[in-house]
Amino acid sequence: MIRPGKLSAAGLMAAVLAMAVGAAHAKDKVKVGFIGPLTGGVSVNGIGGRNSADLAVKLRNADAKAKYEYELVVLDDECKPNVAVQVATKMAADKDIIAGATHYCSSTAIATVDTYHKFGFPVIVWGAVLPDITYRNKYAEIHRVNGTMINQNDANAELISSLGYKTVAVIHDTTDYGKGHNEYFSKALAKIGKAKIVGTFGVTAEQQDFTAELTQIKSLNPEVIYFGGLTPIGVRIRSQMDKLGIKAVFDGTSGIVSDAFVQGLGPLAEGTLAFREGAPTEKLPGGKFFMEKYNAQKYDNPPEAYGAFAYAAMDMILDTIEKTGPDRKKVIEELGNVKDRDSIVGKITFDDHGQNTVPVITKYVIQDGKFVEWDESEYATGKRKLPGQK
Amino acid sequence: MASPGSRWNRHSGRITSPRLRGDVKNPPSEIHRSSQDDIMDVGLFTQYVMNGLMLGMMYALVAVGFTLFFGVLDVIKFSHGDVLTVGAFAALASFAGLNALGVKSQLVDLVVMLAIATLAMAVLGMLIARYLVMPLRSAPALNTLLITLMLGTVLRESVRLFYPQGANPKPFPALLPRGSVDLGSFNLRLDNVLMLAAGIAVIVSVQFLLNRTKLGLAIRAVAQDQDTARTMGVNFTAIVLVTFAIGSSLAAFAGVMNGLYYNEINFGMGLYLGVIGFSAAIIGGLGSIYGAILGGFLFAGLQTVGTVLLPFASAYKDVFAFAVVIAIMAWRPTGLIREKISERV
Numbered sequence: 001m002i003r004p005g006k007l008s009a010a011g012l013m014a015a016v017l018a019m020a021v022g023a024a025h026a027k028d029k030v031k032v033g034f035i036g037p038l039t040g041g042v043s044v045n046g047i048g049g050r051n052s053a054d055l056a057v058k059l060r061n062a063d064a065k066a067k068y069e070y071e072l073v074v075l076d077d078e079c080k081p082n083v084a085v086q087v088a089t090k091m092a093a094d095k096d097i098i099a100g101a102t103h104y105c106s107s108t109a110i111a112t113v114d115t116y117h118k119f120g121f122p123v124i125v126w127g128a129v130l131p132d133i134t135y136r137n138k139y140a141e142i143h144r145v146n147g148t149m150i151n152q153n154d155a156n157a158e159l160i161s162s163l164g165y166k167t168v169a170v171i172h173d174t175t176d177y178g179k180g181h182n183e184y185f186s187k188a189l190a191k192i193g194k195a196k197i198v199g200t201f202g203v204t205a206e207q208q209d210f211t212a213e214l215t216q217i218k219s220l221n222p223e224v225i226y227f228g229g230l231t232p233i234g235v236r237i238r239s240q241m242d243k244l245g246i247k248a249v250f251d252g253t254s255g256i257v258s259d260a261f262v263q264g265l266g267p268l269a270e271g272t273l274a275f276r277e278g279a280p281t282e283k284l285p286g287g288k289f290f291m292e293k294y295n296a297q298k299y300d301n302p303p304e305a306y307g308a309f310a311y312a313a314m315d316m317i318l319d320t321i322e323k324t325g326p327d328r329k330k331v332i333e334e335l336g337n338v339k340d341r342d343s344i345v346g347k348i349t350f351d352d353h354g355q356n357t358v359p360v361i362t363k364y365v366i367q368d369g370k371f372v373e374w375d376e377s378e379y380a381t382g383k384r385k386l387p388g389q390k
Numbered sequence: 391m392a393s394p395g396s397r398w399n400r401h402s403g404r405i406t407s408p409r410l411r412g413d414v415k416n417p418p419s420e421i422h423r424s425s426q427d428d429i430m431d432v433g434l435f436t437q438y439v440m441n442g443l444m445l446g447m448m449y450a451l452v453a454v455g456f457t458l459f460f461g462v463l464d465v466i467k468f469s470h471g472d473v474l475t476v477g478a479f480a481a482l483a484s485f486a487g488l489n490a491l492g493v494k495s496q497l498v499d500l501v502v503m504l505a506i507a508t509l510a511m512a513v514l515g516m517l518i519a520r521y522l523v524m525p526l527r528s529a530p531a532l533n534t535l536l537i538t539l540m541l542g543t544v545l546r547e548s549v550r551l552f553y554p555q556g557a558n559p560k561p562f563p564a565l566l567p568r569g570s571v572d573l574g575s576f577n578l579r580l581d582n583v584l585m586l587a588a589g590i591a592v593i594v595s596v597q598f599l600l601n602r603t604k605l606g607l608a609i610r611a612v613a614q615d616q617d618t619a620r621t622m623g624v625n626f627t628a629i630v631l632v633t634f635a636i637g638s639s640l641a642a643f644a645g646v647m648n649g650l651y652y653n654e655i656n657f658g659m660g661l662y663l664g665v666i667g668f669s670a671a672i673i674g675g676l677g678s679i680y681g682a683i684l685g686g687f688l689f690a691g692l693q694t695v696g697t698v699l700l701p702f703a704s705a706y707k708d709v710f711a712f713a714v715v716i717a718i719m720a721w722r723p724t725g726l727i728r729e730k731i732s733e734r735v
Binding site for chain 2: 201202203204206207208209211212213215216218219231232235236239242243244245260263264265266
């Protein structure tokens with residue numbers, strides 16, 4: 001196992017050696033794959049991920065101790081499920097490609113799991129958050145380094161419980177996204193067992209008026225209103241809570257982490273909670289190392305929020321191939337044993353579904369019009385207080 | 391505390407109020423079963439009535455517009471909801487302008503915003519009537535419906551694209567006095583009362599204008615029979631334009647009211663309000679002002695009842711409200727109040 005520090009030193013040495021001696025002996029070539037959205041609306045994220053995976057391969061190839069020389073095969077899923085299935089089939093059917101870091105979009109990642117399973121092609125998902133990708137089936141081929149909305153809601157329920165709140169009302173939109181949040185938050189809260197849910201309200205994603213739901217919630221008098229949905233209706237609900245004189249904590253998800261939420265509410269946004277998978281890259285354990293190496297390559301685009309995860313996924317694939325040799329079956333077996341593995345995104349442990357169980361979740365509270373990390377906020381120190389906070 | 395309870399019962403009258411009261415009591419009572427039970431109930435019930443009234447007022451204002459347009463020209467103008475959106479954004483833009491000019495008085499802000507929004511939408515309504523609706527008079531009514539539907543999309547997307555950061559929800563200033571009285575679980579807000587009063591005043595004046603003035607007489611004449619009205623010396627084009635101006639100003643008024651009530655507006659707000667206003671006008675009886683008002687309040691009542699009474703998730707309140715509308719239309723195909731002013735064969 002190679003730590004980031006050692007890796008960089010080794011990389012430098014290798015470069016120097018290679019220049020001085022020339023290629024000592026020709027290594028076997030091994031192909032690995034990357035799939036992400038390289039065109040279309042979310043292509044910045046896909047290109048950031050591609051560059052990061054590319055960086056992992058380049059650093060490994062510069063390492064004299066590496067047993068193989070790696071070649072990265074990159075395909076574009078366009079964030080479209082139908083395209084994704086085609087490119088996934090193309091990659092998995094090529095027996096020379098041993099493993100892949102795949103997909104930023106949940107819709108493409110969930111569409112391709114059966115394909116990878118059918119071909120016995122090991123993948124590590126580097127960006128998509130839908131829980132079903134790892135949890136709908138128990139495919140040994142599928143792994144994921146980033147967190148899911150489950151982890152986010154675990155962190156949410158934990159914070160609410162630890163702050164001593166006892167009653168929570170849930171509002172969620174009725175899309176898969178909102179329903180997922182409701183399900184996982186409710187489960188997480190029940191598991192901790194300190195707070196209980198006094199009412200659950202499904203609302204449509206275009207709804208304007210929430211006064212009827214909120215009046216019912218007011219009569220239930222919860223200390224916290226959990227909201228599983230996106231910014232536009234989040235703004236409406238928070239603002240109508242104020243109209244009805246409801247003084248509960250507004251507890252959101254990653255769906256409201258956006259500047260538009262704060263702009264839409266102004267001072268009313270103060271004290272809103274929100275949670276997000278991942279962390280700002282510079283805050284990750286290996287973030288500094290990663291950014292230095294990334295910048296040295298002079299890529300045209302920044303790595304974006306999930307670039308570090310793409311790097312970690314690819315680095316883990318390379319580590320595994322180094323250990324087992326270029327054999328898909330052995331790689332799958334070895335990935336099943338990943339436990340407390342160091343990476344630039346922190347320790348990685350895959351559960352029996354291949355899901356990383358110790359992902360980084362960032363807790364936010366809005367303070368003075370900004371999303372501030374909870375632990376650094378004045379709410380955590382007790383200088384300011386949320387409604388009903390002890 | 392029985393007497394206020396029964397008073398509210400009597401007040402709410404027609405729509406299943408005894409059941410409403412009973413059922414509201416059930417879910418919360420598991421949590422607060424206390425001596426305060428009765429007070430909580432009355433407060434809660436009053437809150438629902440207030441919410442429903444505010445919602446109904448906005449629906450009614452939109453529905454009246456639909457009914458006016460249908461009355462004079464027998465057309466359905468589907469861009470009506472989006473005119474409301476543009477009106478609300480015009481008000482917001484004038485607020486930003488007033489702020490830049492350093493105006494501090496909230497009353498001045500409000501008056502200027504309302505004036506600009508209603509006048510601008512009156513002009514927009516006239517332009518739509520003159521250049522989109524009237525040229526299509528000899529074409530099938532379906533064409534007008536389609537062309538205004540498309541215009542609605544153009545207006546909506548234009549707000550999204552051309553208003554600064556128009557895709558995001560926008561905060562709308564709270565310009566009415568913010569006082570409120572807390573009566574148990576009922577929070578009576580002064581601004582809500584003012585808005586309701588203003589809404590009633592607007593509807594009453596439209597009614598007065600239609601029934602008691604010469605202009606109203608002309609509008610009703612055109613609605614009843616265009617050709618006869620013309621031979622009697624009524625300037626047909628002018629009357630149509632004025633009617634569209636009135637209807638569109640009402641939409642602008644409803645848009646500003648929406649902004650003041652929710653303190654938030656967004657580019658998509660008119661689409662939903664348009665569909666509901668249209669349905670309200672239909673169940674009330676297209677062409678009848680009273681029908682539109684009744685339809686608006688009925689729809690708001692149905693949505694509130696749907697949220698409060700249905701045992702399953704409130705997500706189905708629209709399913710419930712629209713299902714009842716379908717049932718009403720099957721029962722009374724011409725609406726609750728038959729069209730009086732433009733019955734035609």
